[in-house]
Amino acid sequence: MVQRITVLGAGSWGTAFAKVLADAGRDVTMWARRAEVAREIRERHANSGYLPGIELPANLTATHDPAEALAGAEAVVLAVPSQSLRANLFGWRELLPRGAILVSLAKGVELGTLKRMSEVIAEISGVSGDEIVVVSGPNLAREIAQGQPAGAVLACADHDRAVAIQQASFNSYFRPYTNTDVVGCEVGGAAKNVIALSCGMAVGMGLGANTTATLITRGLAEMARLGTKLGADPLTFAGLAGVGDLVATCSSPLSRNRTFGERLGRGETLEQAQAAAGGQVAEGVMSCTSIRELAYKHGVDMPITDAMHRVCHEAADPRQVGAELLGRRQKHEWS
Numbered sequence: 001m002v003q004r005i006t007v008l009g010a011g012s013w014g015t016a017f018a019k020v021l022a023d024a025g026r027d028v029t030m031w032a033r034r035a036e037v038a039r040e041i042r043e044r045h046a047n048s049g050y051l052p053g054i055e056l057p058a059n060l061t062a063t064h065d066p067a068e069a070l071a072g073a074e075a076v077v078l079a080v081p082s083q084s085l086r087a088n089l090f091g092w093r094e095l096l097p098r099g100a101i102l103v104s105l106a107k108g109v110e111l112g113t114l115k116r117m118s119e120v121i122a123e124i125s126g127v128s129g130d131e132i133v134v135v136s137g138p139n140l141a142r143e144i145a146q147g148q149p150a151g152a153v154l155a156c157a158d159h160d161r162a163v164a165i166q167q168a169s170f171n172s173y174f175r176p177y178t179n180t181d182v183v184g185c186e187v188g189g190a191a192k193n194v195i196a197l198s199c200g201m202a203v204g205m206g207l208g209a210n211t212t213a214t215l216i217t218r219g220l221a222e223m224a225r226l227g228t229k230l231g232a233d234p235l236t237f238a239g240l241a242g243v244g245d246l247v248a249t250c251s252s253p254l255s256r257n258r259t260f261g262e263r264l265g266r267g268e269t270l271e272q273a274q275a276a277a278g279g280q281v282a283e284g285v286m287s288c289t290s291i292r293e294l295a296y297k298h299g300v301d302m303p304i305t306d307a308m309h310r311v312c313h314e315a316a317d318p319r320q321v322g323a324e325l326l327g328r329r330q331k332h333e334w335s
Helices: 012-023 035-044 066-070 082-095 117-125 141-145 159-169 182-204 209-229 234-238 240-251 256-265 270-276 283-297 303-313 318-326
Strands: 004-008 027-031 060-063 075-078 101-104 133-136 150-155 174-179
Touching: 004 012, 004 066, 012 027, 012 060, 012 075, 012 141, 012 159, 027 035, 027 066, 035 060, 060 066, 066 082, 075 082, 075 159, 082 117, 082 283, 101 117, 101 159, 117 182, 133 159, 133 182, 133 240, 150 159, 150 182, 150 240, 159 174, 182 209, 182 234, 182 240, 182 256, 182 283, 182 303, 182 318, 209 234, 209 240, 209 283, 209 303, 234 240, 240 256, 256 270, 256 283, 283 303, 303 318
Parallel strands: 004 027, 004 075, 027 060, 075 101, 101 133, 150 174
Antiparallel strands: 133 150
16 A cells, blocks of 8 residues: 655645545645745645645645655655646656656646656656556546545556555545556546637637537547547547546636636736736646647647637637637538
């Protein structure tokens, strides 16, 4: 049984997942980039900057020192944004305990390299990609931290490692399932952020449930096309890491990508939306570019993803790209 677990990153999802592990009876140490955040978690059992009003368990502590955080860890959870994962992990790689299970919470495709997060982790850490566990599913951080029931998928080619993390994270409100389709889970986790942007934009433009339902289902078709082209199991996209994560992220006002898109749909610039989000850029804003390039590379048609790139990075009008999506060539639904 994996008992001693380190979570590197103290944002909303990293903190929520650390709480999941602690509530499952594990001994959890978090690393926080800012010393004051680590101190608040350690001394006040709170992370008010990311999860205000949530009391953290007594068996969850934190430090600003990565060496201290990683000492003796049996599993290491990487909970930093996708586009900063490489730089952070490069600084930590010499500190990673030999034999520790590496777990990825990041959902994205790296700009430039077009690598999935498990591929980045494998490259920097020297650990085989088959040994890295990927967490995906409908996991809005605040709801999880509140103890609301939720499911998740733990994907790893080495099923025994996925089972070890499953046992370490299972508790009264968090039900994790295992899967060996790492590619499908990672493609779904990254692509759903982009589709959530589009749903937010539709809401921001005053459009209703028919529009968002269409975007969700056509977005699901996009991610499934790309995933299967990369070798994923199509059934993965019918599960928690596919439609489950997509529905939650596209529908909830707790989703940063959806609310960011909503601001863009109301006519705000990227800079204005970022400022309103406390200076943070939603994952989908970056991933729409890398996923678009990955789709081009493999000859996969992803019109919604292309539209989101144009809005976010080419100053295209959301209403104009919406009209273009509606005016595309008519075709069979599954072609």
